[in-house]
Each structure stands twice: as structure tokens, then as C-alpha cells.
Amino acid sequence: MLYAIIQSDDTWVLWAFLAWWAAVSIYLEQKYEWASKISGAIIALVGAMLLANFNVIPTDSPVYDTVWSYVVPLAIPLLLFQSSILKIWNESGRLLLMFLISAIGTVVGSIVGFFLLKDLIPGLDKVTAMMTGSYIGGSVNLAALSARFETPGELVSSAVVADNLMMALYFLVLILIPTLNFFRKKFKTPHIDEVESMSDHGSENLAASYWNGKEISLKDIGLAVGTAFVLVAISFKLAAFFARIIPSGEDAPFFLHALHGILGDNYLMLTTITLLAVTMFSRYFESIKGSHEIGTYLIYIFFVVIGVPASLPIILQNAPLLLVLVFIMVALNMIISFVLGKVFKFNLEEVILASNANIGGPTTAAAMAISKGWSKLVAPILIVGTLGYIIGNYIGAAIGYWFGMY
Known part of the structure; x- marks a missing residue:
């Protein structure tokens, strides 16, 4: 690990940076037109990436692990309090198909990358298997x-x-794509159009219009945060219980292995429990104000953390050819996703989120949907992306056994 001015165990300083830089990113996005166009998500991510590569902050710390383990799980239910399960069901079918198309791009990329580099990187069959699984279902x-x-x-x-x-750089590309006229002309953009229609097109930018002030009380904050904690606790306990009782070893039947992956996954269980609770107690959840704002701020902290581990010096020291491998895989995922997405008439937002869910997992895809104001796609991409854990595991294993023959 490279030396950094702020050490990895300097907990309070690192938390201060994460919380402060997330707040600054939101402020800039809503204050300045240029920041609104590139989005607060990019500002959060790039700022952290630059500070990490200039050795101001460490590239690894227990603080970052805490964000993944606690902040993100709390953000997810908060962002689903106003979700309609019927609308989610209608949207998930299209996103699932687009997700599978994007996964084809990952597999093509892994095949091309492996056969181009197999004589240059020892153990490439194992790495390609790992990255195939990662670029379909996440870390x-x-x-x-x-x-x-x-x-x-x-x-x-x-x-x-x-x-x-590579994930951080690709994340930046995907966030920028909706601002480019080329893609806006080639694809339908219903969710982008809806966000833009909510703006008064006056002096206030789109981000400021979308996040305009709302009445919120201490009771709302208490119920929102308290309910989120309860939902996470119940969901994670249930997932741990099912993961413990359902066999998942290599000798387990396919059905049980798949069931273990579905019921034993924290995020899929959290999404399911939250949606069931919101559907059954809709009046309670609809009465809570501010949950979307609190959840979004937590996601912006997550954006900051995404950019932190992207240390270019470490890559150049250890394995620059691995960067070539992941570039090939991500590039072909993008090309195939957008080409076939256009052929099969998917919306631009669906293509972007499906590709993101493949490369970065459901949390980064949901975070992007939130940052862009595509609120109707947050829950569907979480569900579809989480199911990718199971698909990616099997495809990655198959790729590994195949490439191991060479």
C-alpha cells in the first residue's frame, strides 16, 4: 500500500472527508450549471479518485468497508419507500432482458481478452473467470x-x-452519455425527458429543480431512519438464516444452489422485504417525507468511495496487462450493449443501467439511477442486478473451466 497523507486508520478524518465531499458535490451540482450537466456523482467520484492517486487519502481503509457494509444497505430501503410493486414488475421484465444482452457483451469480451493475452499473463484463465463473474454480477x-x-x-x-x-472510469462514461446529443438522437429517453419536464427551465438548473425544498419534520427523519434500520436488520438476518440452512456446495443440486443464491443474498432479500412492506403498509410509508433525500445523500457518500481504490501507480507497479484485459471486457460490453440495445429498441436509460449493473453491480446502477432522477428504475435495476449474482457465478465458473483447458 502506498503512503498517504491521511492514514487508513484515521477514522474521523476519513469520515469527515467522505461526508464533506459528498455534501460539496451536491452543493456544486445544484448551484452551478456546469456541475449540473456533469452531475454531482462525477464530482464526488473524480474528486476522490484524484486525491487517492495524489496520495492525499489512502486507497484502502476500514472506513470504506463500513460504507459498503452499512451506509449502502441503509440507503436502499430509504429509496424504495415510495415504490409501487406493480410498476416495478412491469419495468423489471425489459431491464432483465437488457441485462442478459449486456452480459453477452461481457462474455464476448472475456473470450477476446483471454485469447489475446493468454501467453502474456500467467494464470489468466483464473483471472478471466473472476472478472467474467464480476462483470455480470459484481464483486x-x-x-x-x-x-x-x-x-x-x-x-x-x-x-x-x-x-x-476501470469501473470508476466506465462509470464516468455512463454518467456522461445522457448529456451527449449523439445518444439522445439514437435512443428514446422517457425518464430523462420526465426529469427535464419537471424543471421550469428558468435560472434554476435541473438538479436544483428536482431536489427543491420540501416540508420535513423530526418525526419524518426519525421514522425514515428507524424504519430503514429495522428493514435492514430483518432482511440480513433472514438472508443469513437461509444461507445457513440451504446447501450451496459444489455437490449441491442446481436448484438448491440457485435458491441459496436468491434467498441467501443480503441485497435481494432487503429489496424484497422492503417492497413487501411498502406494498402492505403503503399509507405508513407514503406519510414519511424526506426518505428519498436522506437515502440519496448516503448514496453520494458511496460515490466518493467508488473512486477511492482506483490507484493508477499500484496498477502500473503490479500488473499493467490486467488493465488491458478489463478494458477489453468493458469496451466490448459497452459496444454490444448499445448496439443490441438500439437494435431491440431499448430506452437509453435501460441500456445504461443494464451495462452498469453488469460491470459495477446493482448498487452502482441504482446509484446512477438516483443521481439522474430516474426514480422509477431504482428498484427494478436493484432486483435485476442482484439476480446477476447467480447468473454471473455460473457463467464465470464455466468460462474458468473452459479457459483452464488452454
Whole structure:
């Protein structure tokens, strides 16, 4: 680990940076037109990336792990309090199909990358299997597949750093795409149009219009945060219970393995429990104001953390060719997603979120939907992206066994 001015165990200073930079990103987005166009998400991510690469903040810290373990799970239910399960069902079908199309791009990228680089990187079959699973279902699959194929630790570490940098850069590209006229002309953009129609097109920018002031009381804050904690606690306990009682080893039948992946996954269980609770007690959840704002601020802290591990010096020191591998995989995922998305007449927002959910997982895709104001797509992409954990695990394993023959 490279030396940083702020050390990884300087907890309060790191938390101050995360909370403050998230707030500054939101302020700039709503204050200045230029910041609104590039979005607060990019400001949050790029700022953290620059400070990490200039060794101001560390690239790894227990503080960042806390954001993944606690902040993100709390944000998810807060952002689903106003969700209609019927609308989510109607939207999820299209997103699932687009997600599967995007996954084809990942597989094509892994095949091309492997056969181009297999003579240059020892153990590439194991790394490609890991990255295939990761670029269909997220980092959960990367950890599972690295254990399955007993990938050497130093190779895993280098691949993770390369993955973090590429994911952060691609995340920036996906956020910028809706602002480009080329893509706006080629695809339908109903959710973007809806957000823009909510603006008065006056001196106030789109972000400020979308997040205009609302009446909120101490009771609202208490109920919103308290309910979110309860939902997370119940969901994670249930997921842990099912993960414990349902077999998932290599000898387990496919059905049980899949059931373990669905019922034993924290985020899928959290999304399911929240949606059931919102549907059954709709009047209670609709009466709570401010949950969307609180959840979004927590997601902006998550944006900051995404940019932190992308350390270019570490990649250049350890394994620059792994950066080439992940670039090939991400580039082909993007090309195939957008080309086939256009052929099958998907909306631009659906293509962007499906590709994001493949490369970054459901949390980054949901975060992007939130930052852009595509509120109707937040829950669907969380559901579809979380199901990718199961799909990616099997496809990554198949790729690993195939490439291992070479």
C-alpha cells in the first residue's frame, strides 16, 4: 500500500472527508450549471479518485468497508419507500432482458481478452473467470470465483485494483452519455425527458429543480431512519438464516444452489422485504417525507468511495496487462450493449443501467439511477442486478473451466 497523507486508520478524518465531499458535490451540482450537466456523482467520484492517486487519502481503509457494509444497505430501503410493486414488475421484465444482452457483451469480451493475452499473463484463465463473474454480477462473484479456482492472492489484488480503476472510469462514461446529443438522437429517453419536464427551465438548473425544498419534520427523519434500520436488520438476518440452512456446495443440486443464491443474498432479500412492506403498509410509508433525500445523500457518500481504490501507480507497479484485459471486457460490453440495445429498441436509460449493473453491480446502477432522477428504475435495476449474482457465478465458473483447458 502506498503512503498517504491521511492514514487508513484515521477514522474521523476519513469520515469527515467522505461526508464533506459528498455534501460539496451536491452543493456544486445544484448551484452551478456546469456541475449540473456533469452531475454531482462525477464530482464526488473524480474528486476522490484524484486525491487517492495524489496520495492525499489512502486507497484502502476500514472506513470504506463500513460504507459498503452499512451506509449502502441503509440507503436502499430509504429509496424504495415510495415504490409501487406493480410498476416495478412491469419495468423489471425489459431491464432483465437488457441485462442478459449486456452480459453477452461481457462474455464476448472475456473470450477476446483471454485469447489475446493468454501467453502474456500467467494464470489468466483464473483471472478471466473472476472478472467474467464480476462483470455480470459484481464483486461478490469475484470473491467466490477466486476461491473456487484458488487464484493466487497477489493476482487477485492486482485484478481488483485494475477492476476498480476501470469501473470508476466506465462509470464516468455512463454518467456522461445522457448529456451527449449523439445518444439522445439514437435512443428514446422517457425518464430523462420526465426529469427535464419537471424543471421550469428558468435560472434554476435541473438538479436544483428536482431536489427543491420540501416540508420535513423530526418525526419524518426519525421514522425514515428507524424504519430503514429495522428493514435492514430483518432482511440480513433472514438472508443469513437461509444461507445457513440451504446447501450451496459444489455437490449441491442446481436448484438448491440457485435458491441459496436468491434467498441467501443480503441485497435481494432487503429489496424484497422492503417492497413487501411498502406494498402492505403503503399509507405508513407514503406519510414519511424526506426518505428519498436522506437515502440519496448516503448514496453520494458511496460515490466518493467508488473512486477511492482506483490507484493508477499500484496498477502500473503490479500488473499493467490486467488493465488491458478489463478494458477489453468493458469496451466490448459497452459496444454490444448499445448496439443490441438500439437494435431491440431499448430506452437509453435501460441500456445504461443494464451495462452498469453488469460491470459495477446493482448498487452502482441504482446509484446512477438516483443521481439522474430516474426514480422509477431504482428498484427494478436493484432486483435485476442482484439476480446477476447467480447468473454471473455460473457463467464465470464455466468460462474458468473452459479457459483452464488452454
